[in-house]
Amino acid sequence: MDKTIDRTAYANPGDIELTRKAAEDHVELVTDRLRKMMPECGFGELGTCCVMCYMGPCRIDPFGQGTRTGVCGATPDVIVARNFLRSATGGASSHAGHARELAILLLEIAEGRAPGYKIREEGKLLSLAGMLGVPVDGRPVNAVAADVARKALEDFGRQDGEPINWIRARASRIEYAKWEKLGLIVSNPHNEIETAMHRTSMGNDADPMNLWVATLRMGMVDNFAGLMLATDLSDVIFGIPTPKVVTANYSVLKEGEVNIACHGHNPILASKVAEWADRLEGEAKAAGAGRVNVVGICCIGNELAMRYGIPYAGHEAQTELFLVTGAIDAMVVDIQCIWPSLPAIAKCYKTRFITTVPFVRHPEAIHVDFRPEAADEKAQEIVRHAIAAYKERKAAGIRTRIPDVSSKLLTGISVESLVSVLSAVNAKDPLKPVIDAIAAGDILGAVGMVGCPNPKLRDGAMSEKMAEGLLRNNVLIVTTGCVNHILAQGGFLTSEATEKYAGPRLKKVLTAIGHAAGLGGPLPPVLHMGSCVDNSRIYDLLAALAGKLGVEISQLPVAGSAPEFITEKAISIGSFFLAAGILVHLAPAPRVFGSPFAVSLLTEKLPGLNGGKVLVAATPESAVSGILAHLREKRQALGLPQA
DSSP states (O other): OOSSOOTTSOSOHHHHHHHHHHHHTTOOOHHHHHHHHOSOOHHHHHTOEEOSSTTOOEEOOTTSSSOSSOTTOOOHHHHHHHHHHHHHHHHHHHHHHHHHHHHHHHHHHHTTSOTTOOOOOHHHHHHHHHHHTOOOTTOOHHHHHHHHHHHHHHHTTOOSOOOOHHHHHHSOHHHHHHHHHHTOOOOOHHHHHHHHHHHTSTTSOOOHHHHHHHHHHHHHHIIIIIIHHHHHHHHHHHOOOOOEEEEESGGGSOTTSEEEEEESSOHHHHHHHHHHHHHTHHHHHHTTOSOEEEEEEHHHHHHHHHHHOOOEEEOGGGHHHHHHTSOOSEEEEOSSSOOTTHHHHHHHTTOEEEEOBTTBOOTTSEEOOOOGGGHHHHHHHHHHHHHHHHHHHHHHTOOOOOOOOOEEEEEOOOHHHHHHHHHTTOSSOTTHHHHHHHHHTSSOEEEEEOSOOOHHHHTTTHHHHHHHHHHHTTEEEEEOTTHHHHHHHTTOSSHHHHHHHSOHHHHHHHHHHHHHTTOSSOOOSEEEOOSGGGHHHHHHHHHHHHHHHTSOGGGSSEEEEETTOOSHHHHHHHHHHHHTTOEEEESSOOTTTTOHHHHHIIIIIHHHHHSOEEEEOSSHHHHHHHHHHHHHHHHHHTTOOOO
C-alpha cells in the first residue's frame, strides 16, 4: 500500500481502518457517543438555556411560542450574552493558566530552582527585556530573566488598575489607541476573570451591550495575558521554532519500539519526556525494544514538532484511535483537551495512561505529580512506566494495527523564521515581498485557520475543502492548533501542495520565495505557525504588516477561521480577533442565535465600532465564499486591484 494518503477521498484511511478495529474490539468512540446524543438540545444550540441559579434551569423560546424570559426576568439577549461571556472566560482562564506556569518556570530557572531547564533563546529574552523596560547592560542573563519573569507575574497580582505589562510592551501603538478608546485595555487577568464570573452570576449585569464589551475584554486577556505571554516565554525557554520537515500520521508509531504519546498543551512536561526517552534507550533495549519512540498528539504535537522535529502524530479527535492501535505503551497528558474516555480505552490495550497535573486527574489513570524542580526525576519515572508497559503488552499478546499512512509537513514557521526566509528575497526589508504581492493581487489576502477537529464536521472534510477553495483563489493560509494536523495529514503543508492546490498567482510568489530561500522548492501554501497559544504569532505578523503600511489591522485583507472549533478557548481567541477588528468565521454556529441583539451586534453593528465581524457558515463552500467576499471588500477599500 502506498504510504501517502489518497486525496481523491477526504477521509483519512487510517481513521477508517482503526474505527473498524475499535468495533472489532468492542471499544466505544467519540462518533458512537455523538450518534447517541442526537438530536442535541435546541435551546442549548441557540444559547437560551440558563443554569445560573436554582430557580431554573430556564429555557427561553426566542421564536415567541413559549416563555419570553427566565424566572428572574432575564431576556434571551441577556442569557445569550452571559453564556457567551462565560465561555470566553473559560477559554481565557485556560490560556492565562498556561502562561502563568511558564512565567513561574522562567523565574525558577533564573533562581536556580529548576535545574532540568535552561534559557535557550537569550536573544528573545533580551528583546522582551527591552520592550518591558528591564535593564540588560552588564547584567547576567539569569538576572535579566528573573526580572522579565517578575514583570509577567506582576500582572497576575496587580491591584492598581494599570494595563498589564504585555499590552504596554507588545501591542502596536495604533491598535492600543483604538482599544483604549473602546474601553478594552485590561489589567490583572485574574481580576478580569473574577469580574466576568461575578457579573454573570444571578442578579448582576443585565445589559447585553455591557456584557458583550466584557467579552471583547476577555479576548484581550486571552491574547496578552495568555497566548502572547505563553508563546514569548516558551520561545525563551525552549527555543524559537525554525523550519524543519517532519513526519505525520499513524505510521509515526513503530512496532518493536516503546511508543510514548505526549498529549496536551504545555511543553514543560513533554520536552523532558522526550529528553529522557533518548537517555533511557539502553533500558528499552534491555526490555526487548529497539528504542523509545516519542510522538506528539494535539497541541503538544505542534510544540514538539516545531522545536525538536519530533514525529507529528494526530489531532484531538484521533486520540482514541491512536490508543486503538494497541501500539502505545504510555499516553502522557498535561492540560486541556484530555477526554475522559481515554483511560478506559487505554486499559483495553495495556496502555499506561499517565496524568501529571493536580487538576487534571482521572480515576483509572496513573498519576505522576510532575514538578519542574524535580523534572528529571519525574520524566525518568514516566519513561520507565512506558518501558514496563511495553513488556506487559508483549507478554499479553495485545493485537496491534498501525495504519500504513504517513505524510510530511514543513513546520516551525515562527514570525522570526518567516522573516529569515523572506530576507533571502529582500534582506533590507523582508516584509516587502509579501506586501508587494498583496498590493499586486498575487496574494488576494491571508486567512488564519485555527482550532480543533469537530466530530460533527469531520465527515464533511470542512477544513480540507476550505483550504482547497481558498488556495485556489490565491489566498495564503497560516494555521495553528489541531487544524495543523488535519491539513498536514492531507498533504497541504509541503512544497508539493503549492504545485497541486495554489492558484497560479499565489504559486508564482511562493515558488520565488522558496527558491530564493534555498528550500529546494516553493514555500508551502499553508504555513504551520504552531500550537493554539501561537495565535499570538498571527497577531504579531498582522501588526507588523499593518505597521509597515501605516493602517489598522482591521483594514487589511485578512480573516480568521475556526472551521471546526470545539473548546471555549476558540471563543476567547475569536473574541480577541474580533477586538482587533478582524472577520472571524466560526463553524459550528456559535450559541448566539437565540438573541436578536447578539446577531445584529456581531454581524452588523460591531464592524462600525472596530471593523470586527462574525461570519457563520456551516459548509466549506459558503465559508470560502463569505471570506473571499470580505477580502475583496477590504482590497477595494484600500484601492487595491481585485485578483
